Amino acid sequence: MSAEVIYGKQLAEELREEMKEEVKGLKENGIYPKLVVVIIGEDPASMSYVRGKQRASEKVGLDSELIELPETTSEQELLELIDRLNQDQTVHGILVQLPLPDQIADQKVIEAIDPSKDVDGFHPSNVGKMMTGQETFYPCTPYGILVMLKRAEISLEGKHVVIIGRSNLVGKPVGQLLLNENATVTHCHSRTKNLQEHTRKADILIVAAGKPGLISAEDISEGVV
Structure with missing residues (x-):
């Protein structure tokens, strides 16, 4: 019995085409979806991952902004940035690339992101919704x-x-x-x-x-x- 391979790249392309139509529909109704990605430091794996997210966003027509911060960024500076992004009505999704430097507590940052903008699905509120079978960010x-x-x-x-x-x-x-x-x-x-x-x-x-x-x-x- 031969194995059947599920090709992720092929599936991703199909999904992007569907998302492109969804984004087009949002824009026709005056909604311009925007994702902001925050990365701290210059970890090569994280940088590659983030750039991949940006390329994927562009392919479906999302507005994508990358904020690069130095390794020395303090926890308070990052929390203040997240607060500004939470308040910004033009930003629909916030993604902080993990892992973070030692001086910043991952969980504190995760909990600071508005659950309605938590596209990673890490906020305890979204985790709770997932646990109880509700629609949320996963x-x-x-x-x-x-x-x-x-x-x-x-x-x-x-x-x-x-x-x-x-x-x-x-x-x-x-x-x-x-x-x-x-x-x-x-x-x-x-x-x-x-x-x-x-x-x-x-x-x-x-x-x-x-x-x-x-x-x-x-x-x-x-x-x-």
């Missing part, structure tokens, strides 16, 4: 996984989903989103005993542990997603 990678599964017409209801990883950014939220879709979810992590026993029982396996080569062919059963 963390992008978990939501991307959900969209990929749905677009590939993979049934989720009643399926056993095994997730390796329990981070607040991917592992936990993707489990909740799939639970909201009536899947049965098992979370595994670095302390899980007999990992293979769990992975071999999965209908759908999601690996978000940041460790290459963690899963091999013998760790999964035939027909798993």
Whole structure:
């Protein structure tokens, strides 16, 4: 039995075309959606990620502004900037690139962003809405996984989903989103005993542990997603 590959790039292009039409419709009604991305320091991985977001925004017609701040920026300076962006009616989305320098508390910054502009879906208010199955901003990678599964017409209801990883950014939220879709979810992590026993029982396996080569062919059963 040969494997079927879900191509993320192809799906992303289809979604961008749909978003382009949505943005066009907003502009026709006098709404010009704007995303502001804030990055502190010059971490190469973060810079690459942020520039990718800017390119994606431009492709769908969003107004995108990048604010680059030095590594020495204080927590108070960043909080004051976020407050100004919260008050700015022309800004619809605020994204602060993580991780932040040691002098700035990530959680304090996340909680400072207006939940209605929190496009990363990290604010406790949006996390709470996700937990209770309400419409809100969802963390992008978990939501991307959900969209990929749905677009590939993979049934989720009643399926056993095994997730390796329990981070607040991917592992936990993707489990909740799939639970909201009536899947049965098992979370595994670095302390899980007999990992293979769990992975071999999965209908759908999601690996978000940041460790290459963690899963091999013998760790999964035939027909798993």
